[in-house]
Amino acid sequence: MSLLSIDHVSKAFGSHNVLSDISLTFEEGKIYGLLGRNGAGKSTLLNIITDRIFANSGEVHMDSENVADNDSKLGMMYLMSEVDLYNDGDKLTKIMKDTELLYGGFDHELAESLATKFGLDLNQKFGKLSTGYNSIFKLIVALSVPAKFILLDEPVLGLDANHRELFYSELIQTFSDRPRTFIISTHLIEEVANIVSDVVMIDMGHVLLDQSVESILTKNHSVVGPSEEVDQYTNGLNVIGSEQMSNLKTNYVFGNLNDDRPIPDTVQVGSFDLQKLFIFLTNIQGNGGSY
Numbered sequence: 001m002s003l004l005s006i007d008h009v010s011k012a013f014g015s016h017n018v019l020s021d022i023s024l025t026f027e028e029g030k031i032y033g034l035l036g037r038n039g040a041g042k043s044t045l046l047n048i049i050t051d052r053i054f055a056n057s058g059e060v061h062m063d064s065e066n067v068a069d070n071d072s073k074l075g076m077m078y079l080m081s082e083v084d085l086y087n088d089g090d091k092l093t094k095i096m097k098d099t100e101l102l103y104g105g106f107d108h109e110l111a112e113s114l115a116t117k118f119g120l121d122l123n124q125k126f127g128k129l130s131t132g133y134n135s136i137f138k139l140i141v142a143l144s145v146p147a148k149f150i151l152l153d154e155p156v157l158g159l160d161a162n163h164r165e166l167f168y169s170e171l172i173q174t175f176s177d178r179p180r181t182f183i184i185s186t187h188l189i190e191e192v193a194n195i196v197s198d199v200v201m202i203d204m205g206h207v208l209l210d211q212s213v214e215s216i217l218t219k220n221h222s223v224v225g226p227s228e229e230v231d232q233y234t235n236g237l238n239v240i241g242s243e244q245m246s247n248l249k250t251n252y253v254f255g256n257l258n259d260d261r262p263i264p265d266t267v268q269v270g271s272f273d274l275q276k277l278f279i280f281l282t283n284i285q286g287n288g289g290s291y
């Protein structure tokens, strides 16, 4: 099992600190959602991991080896991003063959089957693809390379709803056929909530949250009822957000409830989703902490 570890990585552009002392570990065989608000530094982090840009300090290791300038380790990672690395004049079939040479393998059968499902003609030239099909082709390449760590930066940019659904179901299929690690940076939290096994949230240059979805969902509690009772019941708990509708209040708690405290009859406790958690945690001003 390979491990990808980000050790104390910091990055600034001029005087703008984008990443401050980030440390994370990505394990093999998991699907990570990398979440953060616009400009949080997600793309910067993915580019540093794959050695496309340099960190000001800190290192990225795969299985304890520094990946910088390390072709064998970099060959175990593939980054799909908005940036086009291919020549406009090249046919898609040629790009696939070139990728095979670079990565020492390529699942042509999978690529052809995905191309058929997405309605993509592989005999076209790369530069002729529409925005959506440009993303689709790069996704097909990402799923077909033999890399152990596949990093997808906004993978469904420009894809219509049907193609996004198709992509998510193909991602799950290929993951179950050949488990490897996916790190998916996206703003479409609701769409990936059922796919990712782990979530990393970055905010203001720091890791805000780094937990499994399973563990997160056990900590998300919505407490609804008359304002006074709700506030009384959640007093001292980690309330990360509130909503009020006339006399009915909802307090959103991230963390343990107090088992010693009886829930009043007028109060109902339920759960809430990942997107709400993201909004509340990233809205807390000056939240430099981590959960």
Ligand SMILES: Nc1ncnc2c1ncn2[C@@H]1O[C@H](COP(=O)(O)OP(=O)(O)OP(=O)(O)O)[C@@H](O)[C@H]1O
Residues within 6 Å of the ligand: 013, 018, 036, 037, 038, 039, 040, 041, 042, 043, 044, 045
């Ligand atoms: N080459 C660069 N030169 C100067 N600033 C940069 C450069 N690349 C990124 N930045 C800045 O770094 C910050 C983080 O950018 P990044 O693209 O990593 O964020 P992101 O989380 O991927 O954002 P989004 O979700 O909006 O795509 C932004 O403020 C951006 O303007």
